[in-house]
Amino acid sequence: MMRNRFIDLPLAAVAVLVYVSLYLPILLVFLLSFFSMRRGKVNWDTFSLSWYAKLFENDALGGALWNSLLVGSLAVAAAATFATSAAILVRSRPDRHSARLLEYVIFLPFLLPPIITGLSLLIYFREAGVGRGIFTITVGHTLFVSAIIYRIVLTRLNALSRNLVEAAQDLGATRIQTFRFIILPNLRMPLLTGGLLAFALSFDETMITLFLSGTDATLPVRLYAMMRVGFTPTINALITLLLGFSILLTVAVALVWRRNADSARKSYREGRT
């Protein structure tokens, strides 16, 4: 690669600005939560204890956390089933016009502004007489994260050699056997990556959820309500906890992603030879 300092220097300046602006605000929240605790004259030992006590005291937060975890798990399970079926269908006949159309429809809730996905579901459920709650939030999240799982699974299916499927069928495997013994084992890693990623997205989703949650608020919706009222130490504490959780998920996704890439490369090579 050519090196030219007159080009690299201004580029580096912009890049530094970008990375600082991405990370500094988050870092500041960590510090602010730390300082607010200090002002409250809480020392380090009781710091975490009182913090957890406060979280457990707040029933609304506990309920919101439970709702978030419940919705996330249900949405990931539903989206994995739906998106994988769709990916297998599209992969089996990628040239069909209907396959393209199906793909476009699946991407819609992800590509459209969340406000539109949210309010169209709100209107739909109201007209259908379905009350707002865990079910409606789960449907919203399922649609939102399906595109991600679909994308990851389809990429893996495309890397999978068609010879494998044809070989299985030549050996007399039924379609169900082919799926169970050939396709599914190869989808373990992408499903894990996609599932984790989808769970992280669902856990953070706020805009669609605001339309679909009645009294069953998820954690971000609860947090949003608190933020609108003002700054309290609880917000900073809660944010620290949520960020910790997000970082854990990120690390998990990154680790699985690497193994996924390795196994994809391996099977691609196997498919070629």
Next chain:
Amino acid sequence: MTGYAPGAIVLWAICALFILIPLASFLAYSFLPVVDNAIVYEPTLDNFANLFSNSSYRTTFLRTMLLAFEVSVFNFVLGYATAYFIWRRPPAWRNVLVIALAIPLLMSYIIKIYAMRGVLGTNGLLNSALLAFGLADEPVSALLFNLTAVRITLSVVLLPFMVLPICVALERITPQVLQAAADLGASEIQTFRWVILPLSLPGAIVGAMFTFVLASGDFLAPELVGGIEGFTFGRLVFSQFGLAFNWPLGAALSVLLLVVALAVISVARRLSNPRWQT
């Protein structure tokens, strides 16, 4: 392969039930009038007439589109420079920098917006920096709860959506092409102008359009950092489902957003590399 038809029917049924019919009912709602706080199921064009004749809706819409456009252009410049910088690093560095860009995407959206308050507030980081460098004599209160705060916040929060597609586009440029340009005696600037830029521009345009769609429909950032001045179209729509409680008008207002989003998405699909779609 044939015979997947029953599966296809089930998948289409799910799509219809949870994606297409909700979108259709949302569109249908935009034509319904509200009389005495009750929805009347007789389609009219009243909401749209209201939408186009009411000057405050019009200005809010135009202001929001301008805001989204400004954020897209600003991020286009920042994002391209950053992606180009990343691309010029050795591969090991590149991976680290790209991962560092992707990590904020997995952080909660409202947490990032809330965090910007700490930067933009009167006692915030930006003010402290301005005071420390002698750029201001007293804290600037004009940084938070206005349209500028929304601009800055949306820019920061949406930056990864801009940089990552450009990184992907740059990554796809094969070394042979650059080699050929060098062999033919192109200078670095010529190579950039005639080879790198044209090959990476589709990715950059996709990023800009993503940024535009997300910025134009957002209501959380304006709500949390925009104050009264930072009233955007997204907030206008959202308020119809809260205080104003005029769902059909809210639906009509967002039809406008939908039309803009669909137009932008279809252009982005056309411009994006066809390989992305397979």
